[in-house]
Amino acid sequence: MKTKAPAVKVDDRVQAARLLHQVITVGCTTDQAFARTTDPISPLSREMVYGSLRFFFSITDQISAVLHKPIEHKDQDLWALLIVGTYQLQRMRIPPHAAINETVGACEGLGKPWAKGLVNAVLRKLALEKIPERTFDHPQWMLDLIMADYPEQAVDIFHANNRQAPMALRVNRARISPEAYRNKLAEAGIQASPGWLPETLVLEAPVSTEKLVGFASGLVSIQDAGAQFVPELIPLESTTRLLDACAAPGGKLFHLLERYPGIDATALDVSTTRLKQLDLQARRLGHDTFTTLQGDASNLEWWEGDAFDVVLIDAPCSGSGTIRRHPDIKVLRGAKDVKKYAELQLALVENLWRTLRPGGTLLYCTCSLFAEENDKVVNSFLQLSGGAPQVLEISLPVGQATQFGWQLLPTDDDPKKTTDGFYFSCLKKTV
Amino acid sequence: MAILEILEYPDPRLRTKAQPVEAVDNLVRTLLDDLFETMYAAPGIGLAASQVDVHKRIIVIDISENRDEPHAFINPDLEISGKEIEAEEGCLSVPGVYESVTRADHVLVKALDRDGQSFEFEATGMLAVCIQHECDHLEGKLFVDYLSSLKRSRIRRKLEKEHRIQALP
Ligand SMILES: C[S@@+](CC[C@H](N)C(=O)[O-])C[C@H]1O[C@@H](n2cnc3c(N)ncnc32)[C@H](O)[C@@H]1O
Numbered sequence: 001m002k003t004k005a006p007a008v009k010v011d012d013r014v015q016a017a018r019l020l021h022q023v024i025t026v027g028c029t030t031d032q033a034f035a036r037t038t039d040p041i042s043p044l045s046r047e048m049v050y051g052s053l054r055f056f057f058s059i060t061d062q063i064s065a066v067l068h069k070p071i072e073h074k075d076q077d078l079w080a081l082l083i084v085g086t087y088q089l090q091r092m093r094i095p096p097h098a099a100i101n102e103t104v105g106a107c108e109g110l111g112k113p114w115a116k117g118l119v120n121a122v123l124r125k126l127a128l129e130k131i132p133e134r135t136f137d138h139p140q141w142m143l144d145l146i147m148a149d150y151p152e153q154a155v156d157i158f159h160a161n162n163r164q165a166p167m168a169l170r171v172n173r174a175r176i177s178p179e180a181y182r183n184k185l186a187e188a189g190i191q192a193s194p195g196w197l198p199e200t201l202v203l204e205a206p207v208s209t210e211k212l213v214g215f216a217s218g219l220v221s222i223q224d225a226g227a228q229f230v231p232e233l234i235p236l237e238s239t240t241r242l243l244d245a246c247a248a249p250g251g252k253l254f255h256l257l258e259r260y261p262g263i264d265a266t267a268l269d270v271s272t273t274r275l276k277q278l279d280l281q282a283r284r285l286g287h288d289t290f291t292t293l294q295g296d297a298s299n300l301e302w303w304e305g306d307a308f309d310v311v312l313i314d315a316p317c318s319g320s321g322t323i324r325r326h327p328d329i330k331v332l333r334g335a336k337d338v339k340k341y342a343e344l345q346l347a348l349v350e351n352l353w354r355t356l357r358p359g360g361t362l363l364y365c366t367c368s369l370f371a372e373e374n375d376k377v378v379n380s381f382l383q384l385s386g387g388a389p390q391v392l393e394i395s396l397p398v399g400q401a402t403q404f405g406w407q408l409l410p411t412d413d414d415p416k417k418t419t420d421g422f423y424f425s426c427l428k429k430t431v
Numbered sequence: 432m433a434i435l436e437i438l439e440y441p442d443p444r445l446r447t448k449a450q451p452v453e454a455v456d457n458l459v460r461t462l463l464d465d466l467f468e469t470m471y472a473a474p475g476i477g478l479a480a481s482q483v484d485v486h487k488r489i490i491v492i493d494i495s496e497n498r499d500e501p502h503a504f505i506n507p508d509l510e511i512s513g514k515e516i517e518a519e520e521g522c523l524s525v526p527g528v529y530e531s532v533t534r535a536d537h538v539l540v541k542a543l544d545r546d547g548q549s550f551e552f553e554a555t556g557m558l559a560v561c562i563q564h565e566c567d568h569l570e571g572k573l574f575v576d577y578l579s580s581l582k583r584s585r586i587r588r589k590l591e592k593e594h595r596i597q598a599l600p
């Protein structure tokens with residue numbers, strides 16, 4: 001079947017402004033905003049949305065400084081257009097007159113031709129300004145938290161967060177060897193280098209999934225190189241009873257199944273929508289030997305009472321380690337969210353600890369940089385539970401040790417080795 | 432992997448009833464890969480094996496914006512329910528034609544996956560429409576069959592003319 005291509009192509013700036021408006025005023029994530037759009041999204045408008053969010057704070061400061069009065073509430077789409085226009089003007093290789101003319105023209109597409117003069121005036125003023133040099137482009141609360149947690153590395157982290165992340169793949173070793181898959185990529189003209197693990201490949205340049213050889217048939221998945229360390233940290237045996245308590249959409253679970261076929265795995269998640277995604281991916285990859293449960297991991301209603309040998313908690317978190325891929329996090333999240341996540345995370349660890357057999361291991365991980373969601377959660381748990389949990393020492397070829405675990409940072413500039421920010425802590429239930 | 436040639440209406444081969452797949456072997460898996468590649472390259476959101484002149488009961492679908500939610504159904508068996516919905520459909524075998532068709536809003540599919548395992552799948556909305564459209568192909572049926580005969584013959588003449596033009600040296 002085929003659906004009709006839109007009769008007239010939506011102007012890239014109009015599309016970018018509308019998408020950005022969805023994020024900054026309506027408060028959806030970029031993923032949600034993109035998913036809600038029925039028109040195909042052009043690579044140019046995609047890049048304008050991501051770039052505008054990456055440099056949101058300095059761009060909006062600059063615009064505010066030259067505006068005589070703030071943009072009215074009902075015209076927030078124009079505010080978004082100004083941001084997109086400024087991003088193009090300053091950070092894309094688009095000649096200034098073209099960037100200005102096209103953005104001014106986009107006022108028509110937004111149905112606000114009266115704003116042309118305003119947009120023109122603002123962009124002309126900004127065209128003469130230099131890009132502010134030392135701007136970290138993070139909200140103040142995030143700057144504070146990161147500086148407190150990483151006094152030495154904070155500046156590197158801020159810069160790293162504003163770079164683009166490479167596209168990393170995980171070869172499905174249950175289906176094909178990494179070498180054979182790399183050859184297939186090469187045949188298709190896609191260059192990839194090996195990553196930290198044998199199954200990790202990092203693409204020279206991102207490609208869309210439809211061009212990714214063997215994606216539909218489950219030869220490969222898209223997964224950050226850091227997220228791929230989980231099987232290294234919990235070696236499993238073929239008889240292991242594993243609970244993946246926050247499993248959807250299944251990236252880490254499927255990796256474990258590819259590495260350790262035959263394990264007895266249970267996938268739990270609260271979200272039915274996300275479990276559907278997990279199901280779809282499972283079918284794509286050919287994994288059908290695990291059990292799926294819908295339930296809340298902060299209670300035990302879903303549990304049948306048989307203890308697990310290993311519990312994996314890939315906890316819901318602020319995602320602050322993935323800002324390179326999701327710059328909207330900087331704009332959408334607040335300090336309060338971190339606190340809420342930390343409370344939920346502690347509740348999850350406390351509750352799931354009870355499902356672990358004596359002698360079993362719990363792997364807690366987040367894709368956050370903040371100690372509040374990482375070591376501090378583990379610390380609170382240790383305080384609450386007395387001597388029973390033993391912190392296992394772990395180490396990986398990248399990243400750094402923390403008091404109770406290991407932290408990956410997005411700071412490596414070697415594109416082949418760089419990972420998102422991740423935290424891992426391994427706790428053993430002593431007998 | 433290979434991009435296959437898609438038959439175009441009114442090619443009589445599109446009217447062939449497809450046969451069930453007896454064993455999901457490597458040949459079937461290769462065909463699945465080729466169907467996906469052909470569908471993505473077209474670009475389309477669904478493709479039935481019948482459309483590439485392979486008369487086996489196999490369909491592939493991906494209606495996602497990001498093109499990263501591939502569905503493959505082998506020997507699909509449909510149970511249709513729910514209210515009726517009207518959606519504009521097009522077909523890779525009927526290029527350039529888009530018409531409204533009424534179908535059920537909900538389907539339950541029983542099928543085999545690429546490993547030959549059986550599974551059940553529920554869909555609503557556009558995905559349900561697309562599954563019904565592709566399963567029709569396996570019966571030799573096309574979405575233009577739902578239109579008035581007047582419309583259908585106009586489409587037929589239009590495409591025949593295009594084919595004659597394409598055939599010119
Ligand atoms: C970081 S994601 C997991 C990613 C997944 N492990 C992977 O590798 O693809 C966190 C997941 O936790 C789920 N979640 C949030 N709160 C939960 C709860 N109380 N119980 C169980 N799952 C929960 C979310 O629906 C989300 O799918």
Ligand SMILES: [Zn+2]
Pocket residue numbers: 001002521522523524564565568
């Ligand atoms: Zn069709």
